[in-house]
Amino acid sequence: MSITTVCIIGNGDMGLRLQELLSKGDFRIMTSRLEEDYAEQASSADLVLEVAPEEMALKMEVLKDCDTRCRKETVLATTTANSWVTKLAAATGRPEKVIGLNFTKNPFEEKYLVQIVKGLQTSDDTVQASKEFLEKAGVSVARLEETPGFILDRVIASVVNEAAVMYSAKLATIEDIDRMMKVCVNWPMGPFEFADSIGIDRIVETLDSLSQQLGPKYLPCFLLRKMVHAGWLGKKTGRGFYNYAK
């Protein structure tokens, strides 16, 4: 199965950026607003990419609607960053054709990484077709079985959690911890810089979800939870581990 016609549903910033990104491949790309009637576009697509706001009910509604309008071989992809792929897939009549395609923009370079998330019922063919499609568009891909935080958030949240434990214990300052990771082992950012740019709330959500699925070693450091309570969510609120309000 080969993907040549793509329909992106949802025209927020992300939808537009994905359209631009995917236009590097030789595809026919159609973009539709959520509130528009996308029936015709969806019915001609080999792959529908849902870029609705990150709300489970909303995403489920779009996917169920596409399920009724698309050809039976069309792949339905969700951009969700949450572990909802299996659940969203099960709400459609084609769970083997539903897949997660989560896009992360590299903060330092003009490139993306797509985490291809295989739900419990997603078929290998669907994974393979999605991978080939994305590689034709020139983006890097990483395949994974659905897991809390996927690959990226899971690794980064775990590092942030340990760094928060070290800072809470007053072993070292925020600045020294970040600087050492950058100058001693060439990390692109220190753990606290990662935390502030990803969002402390998102880090805590990932850790909560990991600890629920995989055990107490992922429980968030209490400092992180207090920061969420205080509204110190990182760059987006002007205050996280660093103060941005200047």
Place this chain on the structure above:
Amino acid sequence: MEINKICVLGAGVMGHGIAQVCAQAGYQVNLRDIRDELVESGIGKIRQFLAGSVERQKMSQMEADNILGRIRGMTDLAEAVRDVDLVIEAIVEDINVKKDVFRELDRLCREDTIFASNTSAQSITEMAMATKRPQKFIGMHWFNPPQLMRGIEVIVHDRTSRETLETMVELCKKLGREPGVCKDSPGFIVNRLLQIWYNEGLNMFDEGVAEPRDIDTALKAAYSFRMGPFELRDMVGLDVALASTSTHYRELMREQFKPPRCLIMKVKAGELGRKTERGFYEYQPRGG
């Protein structure tokens, strides 16, 4: 306190590099190892490194000669530490050997000489308390290769004096290095956080979530890490990796540091990474 003269103990990979950086910054350095050929080998590598710098026009022949002229190789411990302001210890990573050496240094050195250990794995507190000058004892953890890596972890224990810390931070800056201060604890800052980063990658492989290639690709493509956890583990050697993770697990006594099963199995299989041409990945034979 002002540092003018430094003794570096151990002329191995770390020791000779540290001696070179100190001499390049203008300090007089005694480079000491236990046998002549070890000292000569260390100084030979410094000479080679400097010759390379001259060739690439990074420095003049005269500068290179002056740097070498500031380094004196020797094997006699008493002579090596006589009249130095700072001893940087970079010998074998064995706590008992290190403690013995520091006890002897305690007798041989001036009372105000600062002792710094370049250990990455041993307790600064334990070494400091083996001397009669715990307030003058500090950790100075360099990264490999010392000539090129800009960061130094400065490790204090409960009794390190403020003056000793300030002297060391100042010295790092004069050496053109960036210090980061950390209280004595297993893995300090960098190795402790690296363990988590490695382990979390390897755990996902153990759980069947993703393959090494996908995990490495994700971290490199999304965040510009230069290498992924599996590639780095293979490069360093999986036996070394397992020993390091096991030490952290034993000393920090937390689940996060538990050695992943895939690492244990690779070591059992003798697949130790690049050096055996097979680890998490396969490699072409060298020169083959």
